Amino acid sequence: xxxxxxxxxxxxxxxxDEDTPLLWVLRETLGLTGTKFGCGIAACGxxxxxxxxxxxxxxxxxxxxxxxxxxxxxxxxxxxxQPHPLQAAxxxxxxxxxxxxxxxxxxxAAALLARNPQPSDAEISAEVTNICxxxxxxxxxxxxxxxxxxxxxxxxx
Amino acid sequence: xxxxxxxxxxxxxxxVGGGLALGVAxxxxxxxxxxxxxxxxxxxxxxTTWVKxxxxxxxxxxxxxCEMGTGVHTALAMMCAEELEADWNQVRIExxxxxxxxxxxxxxxxxxxxxxxxxxxxERGIDFWTxxxxxxxxxxxxxxxxxxxxxxxxxxxxxxxxxxxxxLDAAAAQWKVPVAECSAxxxxxxxxxxxxxxxxxxxxxAAALLSPPVHPQxxxxxxxxxxxxxxxxxxxxxxxxxxxxxxxxxxxxxxxYATIAASPVHGAKLVSVDTAPAEALPGVKKVVKLExxxxxxxxxxxxxxxxVRALAPKFEDTGKNDETSDTIYAAIGKALDGDQNDKxxxxxxxxxxxxxxxKVVEAEYRVPFLAHATMEPMNATAxxxxxxxxVWTGVQDPLAARAVAAKASGLKPEQxxxxxxxxxxxxxxxxxxxMDFVDQAVRIAKETAPAPVKLIWSREEDIQHDFxxxxxxxxxxxxxxxxxxxxxxxxxxxxxxxxxLLPYAIEHQDIRAYQSPTHVRIGAxxxxxxxxxxxxxxxxxxxxxxxxxxxxxxxxxxxxxxxxRHLAALDKxxxxxxxxxxxxxxxxxxxxxxxxxxxxxxxxxxxxxxxGRVKVHSVCAAVDCGDVxxxxxxxxxxxxxxxxxxxxxxxxEVTIAGGRVAQSNFHDLPMPKLADAPSIKVEFIRSGAALxxxxxxxxxxxxxxxxxxxxxxxxxRVRSLPVRV
Numbered sequence: 009x010x011x012x013x014x015x016x017x018x019x020x021x022x023x024x025d026e027d028t029p030l031l032w033v034l035r036e037t038l039g040l041t042g043t044k045f046g047c048g049i050a051a052c053g054x055x056x057x058x059x060x061x062x063x064x065x066x067x068x069x070x071x072x073x074x075x076x077x078x079x080x081x082x083x084x085x086x087x088x089x090q091p092h093p094l095q096a097a098x099x100x101x102x103x104x105x106x107x108x109x110x111x112x113x114x115x116x117a118a119a120l121l122a123r124n125p126q127p128s129d130a131e132i133s134a135e136v137t138n139i140c141x142x143x144x145x146x147x148x149x150x151x152x153x154x155x156x157x158x159x160x161x162x163x164x165x
Numbered sequence: 166x167x168x169x170x171x172x173x174x175x176x177x178x179x180x181v182g183g184g185l186a187l188g189v190a191x192x193x194x195x196x197x198x199x200x201x202x203x204x205x206x207x208x209x210x211x212x213t214t215w216v217k218x219x220x221x222x223x224x225x226x227x228x229x230x231c232e233m234g235t236g237v238h239t240a241l242a243m244m245c246a247e248e249l250e251a252d253w254n255q256v257r258i259e260x261x262x263x264x265x266x267x268x269x270x271x272x273x274x275x276x277x278x279x280x281x282x283x284x285x286x287x288e289r290g291i292d293f294w295t296x297x298x299x300x301x302x303x304x305x306x307x308x309x310x311x312x313x314x315x316x317x318x319x320x321x322x323x324x325x326x327x328x329x330x331x332x333l334d335a336a337a338a339q340w341k342v343p344v345a346e347c348s349a350x351x352x353x354x355x356x357x358x359x360x361x362x363x364x365x366x367x368x369x370x371a372a373a374l375l376s377p378p379v380h381p382q383x384x385x386x387x388x389x390x391x392x393x394x395x396x397x398x399x400x401x402x403x404x405x406x407x408x409x410x411x412x413x414x415x416x417x418x419x420x421x422y423a424t425i426a427a428s429p430v431h432g433a434k435l436v437s438v439d440t441a442p443a444e445a446l447p448g449v450k451k452v453v454k455l456e457x458x459x460x461x462x463x464x465x466x467x468x469x470x471x472x473v474r475a476l477a478p479k480f481e482d483t484g485k486n487d488e489t490s491d492t493i494y495a496a497i498g499k500a501l502d503g504d505q506n507d508k509x510x511x512x513x514x515x516x517x518x519x520x521x522x523x524k525v526v527e528a529e530y531r532v533p534f535l536a537h538a539t540m541e542p543m544n545a546t547a548x549x550x551x552x553x554x555x556v557w558t559g560v561q562d563p564l565a566a567r568a569v570a571a572k573a574s575g576l577k578p579e580q581x582x583x584x585x586x587x588x589x590x591x592x593x594x595x596x597x598x599x600m601d602f603v604d605q606a607v608r609i610a611k612e613t614a615p616a617p618v619k620l621i622w623s624r625e626e627d628i629q630h631d632f633x634x635x636x637x638x639x640x641x642x643x644x645x646x647x648x649x650x651x652x653x654x655x656x657x658x659x660x661x662x663x664x665x666l667l668p669y670a671i672e673h674q675d676i677r678a679y680q681s682p683t684h685v686r687i688g689a690x691x692x693x694x695x696x697x698x699x700x701x702x703x704x705x706x707x708x709x710x711x712x713x714x715x716x717x718x719x720x721x722x723x724x725x726x727x728x729x730r731h732l733a734a735l736d737k738x739x740x741x742x743x744x745x746x747x748x749x750x751x752x753x754x755x756x757x758x759x760x761x762x763x764x765x766x767x768x769x770x771x772x773x774x775x776x777g778r779v780k781v782h783s784v785c786a787a788v789d790c791g792d793v794x795x796x797x798x799x800x801x802x803x804x805x806x807x808x809x810x811x812x813x814x815x816x817x818e819v820t821i822a823g824g825r826v827a828q829s830n831f832h833d834l835p836m837p838k839l840a841d842a843p844s845i846k847v848e849f850i851r852s853g854a855a856l857x858x859x860x861x862x863x864x865x866x867x868x869x870x871x872x873x874x875x876x877x878x879x880x881x882r883v884r885s886l887p888v889r890v
Binding site: 036043044045081099102103104111133144 | 407
């Protein structure tokens with residue numbers, strides 16, 4: 009079936025099976041490979057994108073059900089020349105190691121900060137449940153806090 | 166064999182557009198590795214050296230290691246740039262191609278004890294022979310925590326120093342002044358008398374024609390301006406915006422997709438499969454039968470996956486279908502009861518010293534199989550066309566991948582090109598000898614040729630077809646003297662490894678390895694045998710301390726009077742964790758120290774039991790790896806090692822049922838997450854000892870530190886992992 013998706017502010021069409029997960033449409037049809045495949049069962053979070061601003065694991069949601077929704081991937085989180093504060097914080101705190109999980113980690117954190125600009129440790133732990141095998145967790149937490157505590161311009165991203 | 170010729174050397178200079186290209190320092194009586202390039206590459210010249218300087222003054226350091234998140238690209242470039250006196254802002258990195266010239270012989274020297282202490286005058290010859298040896302072994306490996314202490318310390322520094330000497334000579338010749346009046350700094354040479362300057366980019370064409378020095382002068386540690394300063398990793402910016410590409414991200418024209426199901430019971434061959442159910446599905450192009458697997462090729466991964474799931478392949482019965490973890494442990498136990506063994510070490514009276522001892526302590530420990538579970542599942546993209554095979558993948562050794570692809574394609578290694586990509590985790594899963602995914606991709610590509618095929622394993626395939634940290638059982642006995650100190654230590658375990666050697670001063674020792682092979686595939690898991698032996702040894706020493714009624718820290722200290730680096734690490738970790746003060750109510754601390762890959766790491770874990778599970782609140786690590794190249798990256802490696810060790814200590818295990826791996830994805834192979842991550846403090850002890858590795862040594866002390874803390878808290882000794890309370 010043919011579907012039309014709103015991805016990073018652009019209207020994109022794709023030929024998919026009814027059950028094709030959004031992840032594979034993003035990666036293989038639309039060439040947005042920043043969103044990663046990790047587990048296929050929504051357990052690891054490497055494929056996290058925003059659907060209408062909320063974090064969602066794209067490996068387990070059919071693309072065909074996402075028509076009319078506003079989809080944002082890591083590539084569309086912020087313009088390259090004006091990175092999202094979290095992306096700057098990720099560099100400042102030298103968060104990534106292998107980096108494979110980090111797109112999903114950043115997307116999960118960005119969705120959290122958009123709703124809750126100054127999350128507590130417990131709120132971060134509860135909301136950012138992505139798996140990182142390199143063990144970057146403490147730096148993830150530090151980077152989120154650094155953005156949460158910074159004076160914010162124009163409210164949430 | 167390739168010929169190493171002067172003609173090829175000169176040609177190299179021309180290949181970089183008038184720039185300078187340098188490799189590692191020369192060898193008087195062996196082929197010169199400063200600038201070697203084979204001259205018989207079918208008219209396809211390959212730049213084979215380690216430093217390139219372009220006319221615009223950028224320095225490119227060619228790194229013969231993959232980047233899997235450990236920061237080696239940055240650290241090695243720093244070591245080279247330091248000696249080169251390069252302007253760090255103008256340094257770039259390139260990952261070396263997977264060709265023979267970049268085989269890393271230094272790895273062998275780091276690991277072959279007989280070669281480690283060679284006399285100075287023999288070093289060049291040794292470099293050459295170890296280089297040839299690894300070339301033959303197809304090694305261009307990133308593993309064994311070896312990149313910085315091997316390639317960096319023994320290679321990159323010399324490459325930088327040699328290049329600097331040539332640039333200085335070139336400047337002196339151009340100005341017709343003594344070279345002693347010239348100095349190099351920030352990618353420029355300055356003449357002290359006249360104040361004239363030339364950039365490296367301006368000097369490079371002339372410098373490239375000079376003979377490289379055999380023994381370039383290296384800088385003193387106190388003159389370092391780059392090494393030792395926290396330097397942002399070069400690879401990080403692309404990892405925060407989705408632009409970093411891994412093997413799984415490679416896209417080629419006309420590419421098709423495949424996924425695979427290999428025999429769930431390892432070692433069983435494919436008997437038959439009805440391909441029709443997959444072939445009937447939309448988008449499916451082909452079903453490919455391999456020796457022990459069936460793959461489905463389709464126009465996308467999802468359709469390939471649905472195709473594989475539609476199949477019911479029959480695999481041969483190898484007689485292993487009733488194996489379970491219990492039968493495997495029982496077989497190991499039987500082997501340990503037997504007489505067949507290899508002596509790893511013995512001293513004094515050995516096991517005889519136990520006889521008549523007043524007090525003997527005994528314990529048996531075990532650890533399960535463990536999966537690497539890299540976040541990027543195994544994958545490789547292969548294309549066979551025009552008599553060549555190309556592979557895009559992320560591996561810890563592109564040379565070994567080339568050999569695998571050559572064998573699978575039936576082509577010669579020279580006809581195979583490996584385009585190595587960034588790795589979404591390695592941890593040993595992408596080392597030589599375990600690249601089954603490359604073999605499969607190439608064999609599938611033979612069926613899709615000339616179209617390239619991207620093979621992606623499902624997570625289920627990844628977890629069930631790993632090369633696992635082996636299941637190991639260790640039996641320990643010690644005799645305690647009246648003082649409480651151990652007078653004898655007797656240990657036996659399956660799988661031989663020097664990681665079982667003790668740092669402790671114990672007079673009578675007998676350490677033996679037994680064999681109990683299984684059909685389950687095993688491999689190197691971050692820190693290799695140190696993961697099990699760190700747990701066994703440091704748990705048992707802790708048991709002895711308690712049997713002797715001594716503080717576990719002091720007990721270890723008393724046995725380490727001969728080992729000042731161990732003592733310093735223990736003392737530092739204890740101080741960081743407040744060992745001498747009581748833990749908060751409801752919590753307890755445990756300590757462990759393990760030497761691995763040339764580094765000594767002591768860790769103190771503080772734990773609590775929360776809702777029937779072990780909660781690790783904090784880990785303090787004191788690390789002596791000699792010196793530190795990039796401090797923040799070094800810290801990150803230890804932090805990551807601790808979380809990796811935590812996964813094995815508390816979270817997951819791979820079990821065998823019905824001959825196959827019982828777990829399949831992260832729902833039944835749980836990993837620590839942010840909520841589980843302890844607060845981690847890392848401090849380095851700059852002992853000035855020979856450089857040790859850092860990718861792995863943070864891992865081994867974690868499990869015993871946690872287990873010892875659990876004992877301190879509950880009084881219940883942890884003798885198998887993961888910890889259950």
